[in-house]
Amino acid sequence: GAVVSQHPSRVICKSGTSVKIECRSLDFQATTMFWYRQFPKKSLMLMATSNEGSKATYEQGVEKDKFLINHASLTLSTLTVTSAHPEDSSFYICSAPDRNYGYTFGSGTRLTVV
Amino acid sequence: AQSVTQLGSHVSVSEGALVLLRCNYSSSVPPYLFWYVQYPNQGLQLLLKYTTGATLVKGINGFEAEFKKSETSFHLTKPSAHMSDAAEYFCAVSDAPTGKLIFGQGTTLQVKP
Numbered sequence: 001g002a003v004v005s006q007h008p009s010r011v012i013c014k015s016g017t018s019v020k021i022e023c024r025s026l027d028f029q030a031t032t033m034f035w036y037r038q039f040p041k042k043s044l045m046l047m048a049t050s051n052e053g054s055k056a057t058y059e060q061g062v063e064k065d066k067f068l069i070n071h072a073s074l075t076l077s078t079l080t081v082t083s084a085h086p087e088d089s090s091f092y093i094c095s096a097p098d099r100n101y102g103y104t105f106g107s108g109t110r111l112t113v114v
Numbered sequence: 115a116q117s118v119t120q121l122g123s124h125v126s127v128s129e130g131a132l133v134l135l136r137c138n139y140s141s142s143v144p145p146y147l148f149w150y151v152q153y154p155n156q157g158l159q160l161l162l163k164y165t166t167g168a169t170l171v172k173g174i175n176g177f178e179a180e181f182k183k184s185e186t187s188f189h190l191t192k193p194s195a196h197m198s199d200a201a202e203y204f205c206a207v208s209d210a211p212t213g214k215l216i217f218g219q220g221t222t223l224q225v226k227p
Contacts (some may be wrong), residue, residue: 032212034215043219044204045217046216093158103160103208107153107157
């Protein structure tokens with residue numbers, strides 16, 4: 001079946017640094033990737049939609065300059081949290097539509113900013 | 115725009131009892147509906163989905179859901195709860211096969227021995 005590999009699974013970084021999260025579709029071409037953020041005990045909030053070869057579309061209230069999304073190829077989409085602060089600590093998950101009218105999710109990245 | 119409401123943020127059942135997790139949706143077009151399960155610090159696992167066709171959908175681990183257009187509902191059920199069913203459950207809706215997937219607030223299922 002379709003697999004989206006997300007790395008890293010956990011990352012701890014210092015305030016002010018940037019962190020890159022990668023999502024790779026392993027056995028299918030992901031022309032679209034959705035990026036979600038999940039706070040503890042909360043639901044998934046859609047942050048942005050990336051499309052291969054074009055600019056990402058951000059949801060209302062999401063800072064484009066804080067969360068840089070790049071979708072340079074049909075198998076790789078990245079989310080870079082720039083100048084991270086403790087309030088950016090969260091669980092980030094990517095998802096791509098698959099061939100079976102469904103969505104394949106990455107395993108998530110737990111980001112902790114100290 | 116689509117939206118999803120899950121009634122009950124926390125549901126507690128005894129092992130062996132019926133599980134019923136409620137989901138109502140709003141969509142201006144025929145929806146694609148999903149139920150996902152999430153265990154702590156993990157990604158999401160698809161339980162089942164409705165796209166078109168039969169309104170009663172069977173999924174993994176004994177779960178099923180019925181799409182009721184007149185009630186705009188897609189409730190998740192399982193006849194007999196297992197301890198391993200304890201997790202967070204999310205209902206989600208999309209207005210297209212590759213459209214944005216919008217999640218409900220989630221329901222925590224607790225299974226008591």
